[in-house]
Amino acid sequence: MSRVDLNLLTALDALLTERSVTAAAQRLNLSVSAMSRTLARLRTATGDRLLLQAGRSLVLTPYAEQLSHRLPALTREAEALLKPPDHRFDVAALEHSFAVRAGEGFIDLVGAALTDRISRAAPGVQLRFTPKSDWDAQPLRDGTIDVEIGTVRTSAPEMLTRLLLRDRYVGVCRLDHPILSGAGVSVGRWLEFDHVLTARPGEGSNPVDVAVADCGTKRRISIVVPSYTSAMQVARRSDLLAVIPHSCVGNSFAPDHAAANGLQWFELPVSTAAFNVSAIWHPRLDGDPAHRWLRGEILEVCLRAYPRNAFCGLPPPTM
Structure with a gap:
């Protein structure tokens, strides 16, 4: 590619279209002498005379005639490749x-x-x-x-x-769970029950367990599942308690998501940071x-x- 100058494409297109060194020079805002030197370079590069004198005008060689049919599209494509992209965007299409x-x-x-x-x-x-x-x-x-x-x-x-x-973490249990019988959920009452833990490969320390450890105790983990959805389903069908993001309880599109899945959520009795x-x-x-x-x-x-x-x-x- 060290011998290829893409500027020559534009010059060749002008020369073959205008069939005149002077007119091609005017089209590209070059001097006539500069365009003459460019024509000489094109002749060397292609190995063809390209334009020949015929009286007072220039005519194309057979090879130049072939090139004249291919050049316009090729030149437009080369220019398009080297321009900033067109950011017009039709989302419907x-x-x-x-x-x-x-x-x-x-x-x-x-x-x-x-x-x-x-x-x-x-x-x-x-x-x-x-x-x-x-x-x-x-x-x-x-x-x-x-x-x-x-x-x-x-x-x-x-x-x-x-x-x-x-988001923030909240507790969740089945609708008729015994933990709901009191006025609130204390740390002691919460830790009386076994828990389901949500953990994925590569996950570090669980912020809820860190908060529990700060209270000088720990949860009893009976089962570890890979998703909050799985934790909710396990809690729904057992006495196990789960911890899930509050966003999983419901939203404007599904305000009763937890209840519809047979679950009741409650504030955790330990403090964890929002995320x-x-x-x-x-x-x-x-x-x-x-x-x-x-x-x-x-x-x-x-x-x-x-x-x-x-x-x-x-x-x-x-x-």
Whole structure:
């Protein structure tokens, strides 16, 4: 490629179209002598005379005639490749499948509303939710995952994030559980029962167990499950107590989700910090119009689903 000068394409197109060194020079805002030197370079590069004198005008060689049919499209394509992209974006015409990694709670409570909103704006778009089994950033890096929803626990420093909502942990049990018989749930009463723990591979210390340890005691864990949805189902069918994010209890789209699943939630008798739920993506997709639109839709649905929890009164971030 060291011998290829793409500027020669534009000059050759002008020469073959105008069939005049002078006219081609005027078209490209060059001097006649500069265009003559360019013609000489083109003759050397192609091994063909290209333009020959015929009286007072120039005529094309047979090879130049062939090139004249191919050059306009080739020149336009080369110029388009080396220009900034056209960011005009028609969401209604978008045909794409987005991979979203999210927990089962987000899928259960927000997935339907998000899909409905996206389908109305872009019928050709499909959402493909994938299991959130860990916090490995590689799927975001290699494009297997377009965006992840959850807490930021990746060590990949290049990832971009936007806050979707603030969440906190609450307790949950079956509707007729004995722990509900008192006026409130004390630490002692709460620890009388066995618990179901939600944990994923690579997860560090559980903040609830850290808070319990600060009280000088610990929970009895009877079963460990990989998702909050599974924890809720185990609690529904047993005397076990579970700890889940408050966002899994219900939202504006499903206000009675816990009760509909035979569960009652309660405030934990130990103090745990609130945490952020964010959208996470790789910078490679940050400027992509389709991906930017998807992030905006996710943000808007979360605002509608959790209006009291979103941003704690702060203005919503742009996506």
